[in-house]
Amino acid sequence: MTVIAPSPATHRLVPARLHGPALDIRGVTKVFTSGPGLAGRLRGKRAPSRRIVAVDDVSFSVERGEIFGILGPNGTGKSTLIRLVSTLLHPDTGTISVFGKDVVTDEAEVKRLINRVSVDPSFFKKLSPMENLMYGARMYGVDPAYARRTIVEILERLGIEGRSIWSPMEDMSRGMQQKVAIARAFLSAPILLLLDEPTTGLDPHSRREVQAFVREIRDLHDATIILCTHDMNEAETLCDRIAIVDHGRIVALDTAAALKDLVRSAEQPEPTLEDVFLQLTGRSIEEDIKEEELK
Amino acid sequence: MTLAAPIHELRASYAFVERNINLTKRYWGWEVVWVLYTIANSLAVVLIAQNVNAAVGATALSDLQVDQLVLFLAVGAIVWHYLAVVFETVSDMISWERWEGTIEYTFMAPVRRSTHMVGTALFSLVYGFIHTAVVLVVIVVVFDLNMGNADYLAASLVLLVGSVSLIGIGIMGATLPLLYPERGMQMTHVIQATLVLISGVYAVPKEMPEPLATLSVISPATYVIQGIRDALINGDSVADLWPTMLGLLAAGLVLIPVGVQVFSWGERHAKRTGRLKRSG
Numbered sequence: 001m002t003v004i005a006p007s008p009a010t011h012r013l014v015p016a017r018l019h020g021p022a023l024d025i026r027g028v029t030k031v032f033t034s035g036p037g038l039a040g041r042l043r044g045k046r047a048p049s050r051r052i053v054a055v056d057d058v059s060f061s062v063e064r065g066e067i068f069g070i071l072g073p074n075g076t077g078k079s080t081l082i083r084l085v086s087t088l089l090h091p092d093t094g095t096i097s098v099f100g101k102d103v104v105t106d107e108a109e110v111k112r113l114i115n116r117v118s119v120d121p122s123f124f125k126k127l128s129p130m131e132n133l134m135y136g137a138r139m140y141g142v143d144p145a146y147a148r149r150t151i152v153e154i155l156e157r158l159g160i161e162g163r164s165i166w167s168p169m170e171d172m173s174r175g176m177q178q179k180v181a182i183a184r185a186f187l188s189a190p191i192l193l194l195l196d197e198p199t200t201g202l203d204p205h206s207r208r209e210v211q212a213f214v215r216e217i218r219d220l221h222d223a224t225i226i227l228c229t230h231d232m233n234e235a236e237t238l239c240d241r242i243a244i245v246d247h248g249r250i251v252a253l254d255t256a257a258a259l260k261d262l263v264r265s266a267e268q269p270e271p272t273l274e275d276v277f278l279q280l281t282g283r284s285i286e287e288d289i290k291e292e293e294l295k
Numbered sequence: 296m297t298l299a300a301p302i303h304e305l306r307a308s309y310a311f312v313e314r315n316i317n318l319t320k321r322y323w324g325w326e327v328v329w330v331l332y333t334i335a336n337s338l339a340v341v342l343i344a345q346n347v348n349a350a351v352g353a354t355a356l357s358d359l360q361v362d363q364l365v366l367f368l369a370v371g372a373i374v375w376h377y378l379a380v381v382f383e384t385v386s387d388m389i390s391w392e393r394w395e396g397t398i399e400y401t402f403m404a405p406v407r408r409s410t411h412m413v414g415t416a417l418f419s420l421v422y423g424f425i426h427t428a429v430v431l432v433v434i435v436v437v438f439d440l441n442m443g444n445a446d447y448l449a450a451s452l453v454l455l456v457g458s459v460s461l462i463g464i465g466i467m468g469a470t471l472p473l474l475y476p477e478r479g480m481q482m483t484h485v486i487q488a489t490l491v492l493i494s495g496v497y498a499v500p501k502e503m504p505e506p507l508a509t510l511s512v513i514s515p516a517t518y519v520i521q522g523i524r525d526a527l528i529n530g531d532s533v534a535d536l537w538p539t540m541l542g543l544l545a546a547g548l549v550l551i552p553v554g555v556q557v558f559s560w561g562e563r564h565a566k567r568t569g570r571l572k573r574s575g
Contacts, residue, residue, distance in 0.1 A: 032569050083572075086403050090566045111405035122396040124314070126321035131314070138310030139404035141303045168321065 020100035022224035023062040028094035030055040054080040056248035069239030077248035078228040115190035119197040121181040125170040140188035154183040232273040307406040311414025337372040375496040377427040384419035385465030389472040390480040450526035457519030463550025470561035
């Protein structure tokens, strides 16, 4: 197996000593409102017309080196939580810190420690994987010569080879684009890696490749990983602990085995994570996903 | 304080230059269309001057006066094209990233927003110069313009110094797509249209109707266009145009920090309200 060395250039920007838990979230709430619009305001309306509580008083802590799963259907606040940690949103209440650094007041320092792979791989579509990844590498302070060499190594490791590395991203399948997104995040050698449904839409083979790569990042590169998913198997296979999220709240948090113990009974001696989700939220995650897709 | 952070920011600014160069190369077909469109627009404006006598059906202006009018409008069209390219490249930096879907990735990266803007502005200057040079060559050849009197060094310096304040206004304009995902880009076009109206691109500012003449005084583009007309048509030197350049530099030194401050406020607001998300 090819093992990719972390970028020395990036590590110079990271503080030598990191204190505290990798991620500490205390009493965080995020509410989105949509206003009455310009016409409404001119008519004297002030109150918001729509109010959505995306994250509702969430607290948890993740230790260095953990793979921590956030399990829940679409639209339940997982991505909002990841955006809050990524410094892309500010919490309304509560605090979020990454190795003791607050995401709002120490934003610049937090950004050096993290990277994120979102459910929707976001790239300049006309640019090639090499051009897109060089853009990311330069922003993260990775030495350009090292980056050019490593980009080829990581992409080849993920099954993207030859001309594909130099062709526009728009010519690639969604699965291939997602692999490039993972390579881009890995290139900056994040200490905290945020994965927001990284395997959604991938074929089973690609999914296994990505899952193996995630383990490798944790085991060989001292990264802590937050993994959002609605895939029960993925959560159980990869995560040390799992938080089940429903309507913006954490309804249970523990190891997969301990979560199963919560619902184990004489009638259900060998419960699955799906059974746990069903019992704690009152509905099946598959139903939720289908419902969301129909909206 | 170590030098690592400033060096990182300086190097990171090149990320935006290189990315925009790559995008320009990849969208080369669009660049050709854009240059042809600009040339056609500029030629149309200059043709108005060349055909002024035919249009009014009399010899209203002598040949010399027609040549002066041709030069006046040609310089206005070319300089405005340059300023518009610089303004658009800076003000569209957010709209472009929203359209591509990369805005969250860029905003999550460990670079200061000023670094992002410096990189974008540097690219806009080079891109604007090259684009404008092509248009200038075509207009000079087609209309056989007499530029024998021109002081190109003075004109270039006025253009360069004047770009700084346009970059400042562009940064303020870029805040609009940040705050209004659906219509922010159109709003920046309103700023651009206002600048072209009040800055004496195709008219003498003091001869414009009263409200426009008053507004022209506060537009830096007015002084850039006038300064370049003085350099290219009247042959004014760097020494002659020094006060204009000093004023433009002062305006730029005020407008850029103000622009960055306005943008920072917009970014904080976007992060509170969730407007960085692509769909808004």
